[in-house]
Amino acid sequence: MEDTSAFENASEQKLYARIVYHTNHVGLFVLVAGFALYLTGVLSPHVPLEDLPQYWSLPLNEYLEKTDAPTGWQWISELSYGDVAPLLGIAVLASVTLLCYLVLFFQFLQRGAKSLVAITAIELFFMFLSASNLIQISH
Amino acid sequence: MKRSILFKFGSLLFSLLSPSILLAGSTAEFDMPWWGWPTILFFTTFFIGVFGVMAGIGGGVLFVPLASSFFPFHIDFVRGTGLFIALGSSLAAAPHLLEKNLASLKLALPSALVASTFAIVGAFLGLWLSALNPAYIQGSLGVTIIVIVFIMLFAKNSEHPDVTHGNYLTELFQINGIYTEETTGKEVRWTVHKTTRGMLGFVIVGLLAGIFGLGAGWANVAILNLIMGAPVKIAVATSSFALSITDSTAAWIYMNKGAVLPILTVPSMVGIMLGAKIGSKLLPKVKPSVIRNMVIGVLFFAGVRSLMKAFGI
Structure with missing residues (x-):
């Protein structure tokens, strides 16, 4: 007779599923709320929305030089800017x-x-x- | 009836892509308000979500070549967004797949460890190559997408592969499980073999995910099913779930380097999630193989366009 105890799913699987479910919802809520504050102009951005088309086709290094956009964890101290606020939701999703x-x-x-x-x-x-x-890395 | 549904879907697919295709190459001169491109991006990702689910192809692999070839956004920002699209879709799907025991934590842990480690290497390599010359990334993306198209066309998944016996790694991580086959109500017990060879495959998956911002679900399934011998349902579900682990390391790197633009990332994530929800509801009403071939056709076109863009054509 086959040893059925040899085949089993990890007992932590359902717990993992519940954590993902709840934290993902929190992340999405924070993401959409931050983006709404950005689009409605409640929080003013580093780069005005109407000027964005001049910048989004630039290579990353050039974009960062011209816009002074945050890198690393600088965004935490700049959450009052509209174009930085949605990064909080993005960070929550990346942390799930x-x-x-x-x-x-x-x-x-x-x-x-x-x-x-x-x-x-x-x-x-x-x-x-x-x-x-x-x-x-250095270039 | 089915023909008319397929015809409508086909028309939708081409009508969705035609504006961006027509505008390709002339984006610099095209006078559009700031919200124009993000709005087109939202609808494009919505349809990518719908058709991606119906075709069984992840959103990231469709998004990156389409957005980098037909939209004015720099490929650095497109790749950053691609990773978050794959991450978001995976997080949305994971709870259901884990609850149903279709996605396996024990199978995902070692595979995702290898892939996520090499995704870090890939992310730095991609950003470095792009800083040297974006055409290197655009061109190699085109070649990669064309190779993916051929893999998708010729690799035939096996429902329940014959698994001989596991090796040391299979035993060490106890990679096995049980799921209930809903069509028959029977319990299916599974394990895997050739784990070392599979792990080597995940090195490539991780590198590609990091370099190009692709979800790489297409490769995960092939490795888990064709090499390691996991049943196709387990392979597909575990692949969808494991992307949330694989892509999270590379996603952090792109975010830390400033390559995540909310004006691209947020509409794309919301669009693809809404689309995937609609797609999963439409799934029983369409013939996935026909949709899959249509999507593969679009992917091939995007790969060729990406290659042409790299050569300035």
Whole structure:
């Protein structure tokens, strides 16, 4: 007889699904709210909306030089600008997986699944590294 | 009846693309208010969402070549948006797929680790190449898209592949699971093999995702199903879910470098999510293979256009 216990889904799968569901909704709400504040002019942008067509076809470096748009984590201190406000929602959406992995890490640790603890720890390291803006390349 | 639905969909697809195709190459001279291009982008991504779901093709792979070839936005911003489109679509689909046990966490964890690590390398490589000369990226994107078209045309998925026996990695991460096949009500137990070879495939997936901002779901499915032997339903669902992990590292890099323009990213994300919802409702009413061939045709056209743009044609 086949050993059915050998085939099973990770018990953390449903928890992961619930975290994604709720945080994704929060992220989308923040994203749309920030964008509405930008489009309606409640928050004034770095670059006026009507001037945008002059800039969006520029290469990234040139765009950054001409508009003084934020890089790295500068956006946090510039959330009062209309064209920066939507980045908060974008950052929340980009953080959903990171949050899920943090929860997974402690869940796996609790049940002593060593290989899964290792894999989530390495993934978390790379996620934090890419989010931290610590890696830089020079041209 | 079906023919008339398909005809309507076909007409819609071409009417959606024709304005941008007609305007391609003359965007600099075209006098349009600031909201014109973002509005066209919103409708384009809406239809990409509708047809992408019906064709079983991710939004990012359609968005990047179309937006970089037919819109005035610089390819750096298009790639940043492409990653967030793929991330947003994946996050929206993940809860349902995980709840139904179609997407597998145990299968996604090692594959996404490899892909997301190499997506970081790809993101830097892409931004570096683009800073040297955007034509390098535009041209290699064109070639990549044409190769993807041929893979899509000739790779035939296998419903339930024969899995011989797993290797050390399969055992280490206990990559297996159970799902209920809704058409028969039977429980299907699955595992995978050739895990090392599969992981090497995810190196390429990660690099492509980072360089071009593509979701790379088309490649995930091929690796999970054809190489590793996961049932096609598990491969498709796990691929959709794993994109949210793979793309998140590269997405942060593009955001930190300032390559995410809200005026492009927000309408595109909202458009594709709305479109995907409509597409999933229309799915039972259409023949996916016909829609898929039409979309592959558009993709081929976008790949050729991207290549031409790289050579200044």
